[in-house]
Each structure stands twice: as C-alpha cells, then as structure tokens.
Amino acid sequence: MRIVIYGAGGIGSSVGGNLGRTGHDVVLIGRPGHVRAINEHGLRLITPSATHTVRLTAVTSPEQIDFRPDDVVFLCVKGQNTEEALGDLSTATRDIPIFCFQNGVRNEEIVAGYFPRVYGVMIRAGAVFLTDGEVMSRRDPPGSLVIGRYPQGTDLLTEEVAGELRSGGYSVTVTPDILPYKWGKLVTNVANAVRAITDTTGEEVDSISRAVRQELRDLLTKAGIRWVSLAGPPGERPATTSVSPADPEAQSSTWQSLTRRHGSVETEFLNGEVVRLARKLGERAPINEVLVRVCQEMAANREPPGKYTPTQLRELLGV
Numbered sequence: 001m002r003i004v005i006y007g008a009g010g011i012g013s014s015v016g017g018n019l020g021r022t023g024h025d026v027v028l029i030g031r032p033g034h035v036r037a038i039n040e041h042g043l044r045l046i047t048p049s050a051t052h053t054v055r056l057t058a059v060t061s062p063e064q065i066d067f068r069p070d071d072v073v074f075l076c077v078k079g080q081n082t083e084e085a086l087g088d089l090s091t092a093t094r095d096i097p098i099f100c101f102q103n104g105v106r107n108e109e110i111v112a113g114y115f116p117r118v119y120g121v122m123i124r125a126g127a128v129f130l131t132d133g134e135v136m137s138r139r140d141p142p143g144s145l146v147i148g149r150y151p152q153g154t155d156l157l158t159e160e161v162a163g164e165l166r167s168g169g170y171s172v173t174v175t176p177d178i179l180p181y182k183w184g185k186l187v188t189n190v191a192n193a194v195r196a197i198t199d200t201t202g203e204e205v206d207s208i209s210r211a212v213r214q215e216l217r218d219l220l221t222k223a224g225i226r227w228v229s230l231a232g233p234p235g236e237r238p239a240t241t242s243v244s245p246a247d248p249e250a251q252s253s254t255w256q257s258l259t260r261r262h263g264s265v266e267t268e269f270l271n272g273e274v275v276r277l278a279r280k281l282g283e284r285a286p287i288n289e290v291l292v293r294v295c296q297e298m299a300a301n302r303e304p305p306g307k308y309t310p311t312q313l314r315e316l317l318g319v
Contacts, residue, residue: 001164002027004065005074006085008034008058010127010253011101012076013135017045018142019168020054027065028058035060037133044133048140062092072161074121075111076101078257079269086114097157099147103189103253104269105182108150119158120178122146122185124230125170128251130259144171148178183220183227187213189270192252193291196265197298198313199255199306208310211319215287216274222281251305254295261302267295287317 001024005016008030020026020043028038038058045052059065075098077085082102089096097117100107112118125143128136137143147162148154154176162172175181191209198205220227257265271288278285294316298307308316 001025001160002068002071003074003164004062004067004071005029005076006062006089007076007078007081007101008038009076009078010129010135010256011123011125012074013043013129014045014125014127014137014142015074015076015101015165015168016056017043017052017054017135018137018170019164020056021045021052022168024164024168026056028056029060029062029065030058031132032060033132034058041133043135046134046136047142048138062089065092067093067096072097072099072157074099074101075107078102078253078264078266079104079107080264080266082107082110086111090114099161100150102269103185103266104273105179105186106269106273108182112150117157118150119161120148120150120182122178122181124185128256130256141169141171144173146173146175146178146181148175148181150178152176152178180226180228183225184230186270186273187216187220187227188230189252190216190274190288190291192254193267193271193295194313195252196254196258196305197291197294197308198310199304200310204310205313208314208317208319211317212271212287212291215285216277219274219277219281219283219285222283223277225277255305258295258298258303258305261304263299263302265295265299267292267299271295287319290317 004027005012006029008028016026016028035058042053042055045054098111098115099119099121101121101123108118108120123145126138162174165172190212194205194208254265271291274285274288
C-alpha cells in the first residue's frame with residue numbers, strides 16, 4: 001500500500017513523517033516552499049523523544065503522481081481547501097479511497113460528491129507546523145485515531161489502513177459509526193477560535209471556551225445528534241495515548257494558520273458548522289457566529305493571533 005498524503009501541513013506532515021520513518025511508502029502533496037525543503041533536506045520530524053530526518057517523496061500537485069491501483073489518499077487539507085483539492089485530485093485519478101484526516105463533520109459529504117469510497121477519521125495527534133521542512137509531533141506515541149466508512153460501516157480496507165497506522169505508532173479504533181466521533185471532536189475544536197483570537201490560555205479564556213462548547217452541545221441535543229465525548233467514561237470515548245509534549249506552548253491549527261498568515265482559517269468548518277446546525281433548527285448560534293466573523297476577518301487581513309484580549313472578546317460575545 002502506498003499512502004498519498006494530500007495536505008502536508010501539521011497533521012499531514014506528522015502522519016507522513018511517522019509512517020515514513022517506520023518504513024511505509026509515503027508521498028506528500030504540499031505547498032511549494034515546504035515541498036522544496038523536504039526534497040532538498042528531508043522532513044525534519046521533531047518528537048518528544050528524538051528528532052528524525054525522514055526522506056520522503058514530496059510534490060505540489062496530484063498531477064505529478066502516477067497513481068497505482070493499491071494507493072490510498074489521506075486527505076489532510078483544511079476544510080476550506082477541500083473542494084479545490086478534490087477538483088485537482090479528480091483530474092489525476094477517478095476512483096481512489098479517500099480517508100478524511102480532517103476536523104469538522106462536512107468534509108466526508110463533500111468528498112462523496114467526487115469519489116465513491118470515503119472514510120472518516122477522527123484524529124487526536126498534536127502537531128505544529130510553522131517552518132517549511134519541519135514539523136513537531138507532540139505525542140509519543142504519536143496519537144490516537146478512530147476510523148470508519150462514511151456514512152457508516154467498515155470493510156477490509158479500513159482494517160488494512162488501521163494496521164498500517166498502528167505499525168507507524170498510532171493507536172487506532174475501527175468503528176462502523178464514525179460520525180458521532182467527528183461530532184465529539186467538533187465539540188472540542190470549536191474552542192480553537194478563542195485561543196487564536198486572544199493568544200491566551202488558562203483561566204482567562206476557560207469561561208469563554210465553555211460557553212462556545214455549550215452552545216453546540218445544546219444544539220446537538222435539540223437536533224438529536226449523537227456524539228462521543230473525548231472526555232467521556234471508558235467505553236464511550238476513543239482510545240488515547242500518553243502525551244509527552246515537546247513544546248508546552250504549541251497551539252491549535254487555527255492559531256497556526258493565523259501565525260503563518262496564509263489568508264484563510266478552517267473556522268467556517270468548525271464554528272460555522274454550529275451556525276449551520278442552528279439555522280436548520282430555526283435558531284441562531286450567536287457566540288459561534290461572532291467567532292466565525294472575527295477569525296475570518298483576522299485571516300483575510302493577515303492579522304496574527306492576539307487581536308483581542310479575553311475581556312474584549314467576552315464583550316463581543318456577550319458572555
């Protein structure tokens with residue numbers, strides 16, 4: 001099995017690096033600067049226990065790959081880039097299994113409009129990508145995953161991919177019902193915007209994060225949507241790995257996107273999902289609406305994290 005990782009950012013490079021250093025056949029698709037650095041010097045993979053230089057094939061477009069029958073794609077782009085990535089991928093190959101290593105709950109639905117074999121992945125694996133050619137994998141072992149077919153079910157390929165990831169150091173749970181895990185991860189991820197906007201951690205923002213998450217929880221209850229808490233009791237949560245942070249100040253992917261000033265963030269596919277769910281129910285999600293607006297404005301203006309203090313953000317949100 002060859003694994004094509006489309007989206008060599010934090011998660012994509014971390015997964016690719018950990019698989020590559022354990023002998024798997026991996027191809028990365030990423031941005032030109034990152035690809036150039038990897039091809040010239042290898043991928044510098046920093047883990048809590050060691051730093052590795054991993055030699056991987058890296059390209060900037062799917063059209064540069066001669067796809068094989070046994071290839072699989074790990075889609076690791078941010079939600080706002082999913083449509084563009086699929087458009088490019090569909091010009092290079094028409095039938096390939098896609099595993100969505102993405103936050104949010106809408107990417108699998110989008111992928112299903114392009115490719116027939118779609119799999120959802122809930123990923124817990126801290127990764128930091130701020131410098132071309134380098135990624136930090138903050139967990140040792142590198143993380144835990146839950147995998148299943150979309151919208152439901154499992155198959156032989158699910159188990160085969162799970163085996164590949166386990167041999168790369170990951171804890172993997174296979175489930176026939178992946179979406180509740182994705183919703184559960186979303187409950188956690190909607191607070192990413194708070195940290196990115198304020199560049200603050202701890203008690204100063206905890207109350208804001210709780211309000212953001214509670215708004216989603218209330219809507220999930222009203223909609224009758226089942227979700228699996230990442231902090232729930234044994235048997236109701238995915239398997240976890242021990243965490244040994246290489247950098248205690250590492251931030252969420254939203255914070256990293258603002259720091260890298262790429263001009264976009266995935267907030268529309270996180271907090272925006274709360275807003276869409278509220279509209280379906282004939283309601284509003286005012287807290288998440290403001291977070292979407294503020295994050296998108298900051299990204300468009302290339303503003304770094306920390307535009308508002310926690311006090312200022314509380315006033316904007318009315319919490």
